[in-house]
Amino acid sequence: MPITTAEVEHVALLARLKLTPEEKAAYTGQLNAILEYMDKLNALDTTDVEPTAHVLPLRNVFRDDVARPGLPREKALAGAPAASEGQFKVPRVV
Amino acid sequence: MDLHYLTAHELGDLLQRREVSAVEVTEAIIERIKAVDGRVQAYLTRTAEEALEQAKAVDAARARGEEPGPLAGVPMALKDNLCTGGVRTTCASQMLAGWVPPYDATVVRRLKEAGAVILGKLNMDEFAMGSSTENSSFFPTRNPWDLERVPGGSSGGSVAAVAAGEACYALGSDTGGSIRQPASFCGVVGMKPTYGRVSRYGLVAFASSLDQIGPITRDVTDCALVLGVIAGHDPSDSTSADLPVPDYRAALQPEIKGLKIGVPREYFGAGIEPEVETVVRRAIAKLEEMGAICEETSLPHTEYALPAYYLVAPAEASSNLARYDGVSYGLRVPGKDIIEMYMNTRSQGFGPEVKRRIMLGTYALSSGYYDAYYLKALKVRTLIRRDFEAAFSKYDLLATPTSPTVAFRLGEKAGDPLAMYMSDLCTIPVNMAGLPALSIPCGFSQGLPVGLQLIGKAFDEATLLRAAYAFEQATEYHRRRPELGVA
Numbered sequence: 001m002p003i004t005t006a007e008v009e010h011v012a013l014l015a016r017l018k019l020t021p022e023e024k025a026a027y028t029g030q031l032n033a034i035l036e037y038m039d040k041l042n043a044l045d046t047t048d049v050e051p052t053a054h055v056l057p058l059r060n061v062f063r064d065d066v067a068r069p070g071l072p073r074e075k076a077l078a079g080a081p082a083a084s085e086g087q088f089k090v091p092r093v094v
Numbered sequence: 095m096d097l098h099y100l101t102a103h104e105l106g107d108l109l110q111r112r113e114v115s116a117v118e119v120t121e122a123i124i125e126r127i128k129a130v131d132g133r134v135q136a137y138l139t140r141t142a143e144e145a146l147e148q149a150k151a152v153d154a155a156r157a158r159g160e161e162p163g164p165l166a167g168v169p170m171a172l173k174d175n176l177c178t179g180g181v182r183t184t185c186a187s188q189m190l191a192g193w194v195p196p197y198d199a200t201v202v203r204r205l206k207e208a209g210a211v212i213l214g215k216l217n218m219d220e221f222a223m224g225s226s227t228e229n230s231s232f233f234p235t236r237n238p239w240d241l242e243r244v245p246g247g248s249s250g251g252s253v254a255a256v257a258a259g260e261a262c263y264a265l266g267s268d269t270g271g272s273i274r275q276p277a278s279f280c281g282v283v284g285m286k287p288t289y290g291r292v293s294r295y296g297l298v299a300f301a302s303s304l305d306q307i308g309p310i311t312r313d314v315t316d317c318a319l320v321l322g323v324i325a326g327h328d329p330s331d332s333t334s335a336d337l338p339v340p341d342y343r344a345a346l347q348p349e350i351k352g353l354k355i356g357v358p359r360e361y362f363g364a365g366i367e368p369e370v371e372t373v374v375r376r377a378i379a380k381l382e383e384m385g386a387i388c389e390e391t392s393l394p395h396t397e398y399a400l401p402a403y404y405l406v407a408p409a410e411a412s413s414n415l416a417r418y419d420g421v422s423y424g425l426r427v428p429g430k431d432i433i434e435m436y437m438n439t440r441s442q443g444f445g446p447e448v449k450r451r452i453m454l455g456t457y458a459l460s461s462g463y464y465d466a467y468y469l470k471a472l473k474v475r476t477l478i479r480r481d482f483e484a485a486f487s488k489y490d491l492l493a494t495p496t497s498p499t500v501a502f503r504l505g506e507k508a509g510d511p512l513a514m515y516m517s518d519l520c521t522i523p524v525n526m527a528g529l530p531a532l533s534i535p536c537g538f539s540q541g542l543p544v545g546l547q548l549i550g551k552a553f554d555e556a557t558l559l560r561a562a563y564a565f566e567q568a569t570e571y572h573r574r575r576p577e578l579g580v581a
Binding site for chain 2: 007016017035088093
């Protein structure tokens with residue numbers, strides 16, 4: 001068993017997910033089955049293989065540093081669950 | 095004449111000759127949607143009023159003597175992960191159930207400029223994660239060929255709408271097969287263009303090194319027409335390639351003499367239904383009969399593509415979906431402090447498959463496991479790419495089944511994530527290598543459509559379209575229409 005319930009709880013916290021006891025049990029079983037299948041990859045020797053993060057030969061894409069219009073503030077805030085004084089409103093942090 | 099089953103180019107010809115108006119065509123398809131969508135359940139949002147306004151504008155332009163182009167006035171619809179300014183875009187998730195984007199995706203803007211009439215937004219697996227459209231948080235879509243079967247996924251609503259005459263064509267997105275597998279299940283043409291060929295600006299991100307938008311159509315000519323409209327560089331998407339877009343319709347020559355086609359044996363391995371194999375091999379024999387040179391070949395790392403994909407895609411997804419935190423848009427579920435607000439929002443907003451992939455991706459990227467899982471998968475991705483590079487030094491195209499099976503029954507694989515993932519065995523390696531590929535109808539098994547997948551060299555969609563067109567001209571499968579019943 002590569003993953004324990006305690007690890008599932010830790011990963012859920014990292015991912016900001018609150019899982020029910022049923023979800024924890026189900027994900028522990030399912031993630032173990034999936035990761036067991038992934039172990040297939042260890043059959044391959046990849047010591048000297050470069051990783052591919054991205055298939056295009058692009059490193060970075062620049063444009064001239066000239067200001068141009070962006071999304072207007074009221075449009076950016078239109079979908080916000082809560083906004084006030086032209087800003088996103090969140091619960092108290094400190 | 096059933097206007098709802100004409101292709102876009104047939105409708106375009108009628109419209110340009112003023113034999114029908116865009117308003118008549120749009121009204122006919124709106125009627126069709128009313129008549130059949132209760133059974134198919136392809137649409138999440140219908141925009142009939144806006145569609146009729148767009149149709150009127152096209153008719154007015156033609157009345158003034160203008161010619162706004164072959165797709166002007168032709169009704170279509172969009173997968174619901176493509177942003178439409180002013181029209182809700184849900185990704186079939188409770189997280190975005192009420193969200194109205196502030197702008198159009200680049201592909202939507204380009205279609206509007208070409209005079210497209212947009213009928214609405216189509217169902218999908220939540221955040222495009224799934225192979226059956228059963229992961230929609232609203233309702234499942236049904237396969238028009240057998241209403242007790244799935245249409246495939248994640249672009250299930252898009253293919254079902256096109257197959258059932260509820261849209262002349264549609265756009266979908268394809269991260270591991272989400273255009274091609276459902277196109278195969280529903281007997282339509284679906285293309286995933288080369289990574290970088292079509293701008294993703296305004297596509298809700300799933301796995302950014304894999305996602306690509308593409309056309310879903312009733313024939314190859316329509317595929318070429320729609321690709322021509324949506325393809326091309328976009329400064330708003332830094333991964334869109336700055337390359338010229340060829341005239342894809344001009345590439346449609348029914349001549350494939352001497353074309354070299356490799357047939358990778360790994361795609362006919364364990365898990366393929368015998369009748370699917372028979373149908374696909376018969377289609378390859380047809381290509382050979384037409385003058386193509388078909389040869390068995392090998393892509394030795396094929397079996398590693400699926401496990402590598404299910405590390406890379408969830409890892410990218412876990413990062414992309416971190417933005418759904420209840421702050422800037424979408425659902426918010428209150429909590430006693432900000433962390434609890436995040437956790438409540440994400441736990442109620444995401445469905446089971448999305449959570450499963452976020453968990454898997456977070457695990458694969460987490461401290462202590464990064465090298466063993468994520469980095470390993472990226473290295474295997476290199477080996478998969480090299481397989482294709484070697485094959486394309488010998489062949490112009492590769493031919494495979496699109497999916498190992500025909501459409502399965504609703505609920506059949508819903509409880510077993512790994513069994514569901516296997517449905518994309520033949521399509522996933524193509525996304526890992528960033529190549530273009532399409533699925534075309536190539537026959538039937540148990541009365542259900544079977545798709546032939548053709549895979550091309552990077553940015554060579556033209557050869558792909560030419561071979562698909564030649565096959566289509568020599569066969570009749572793309573002309574069959576479903577009865578919208580139960581098989």
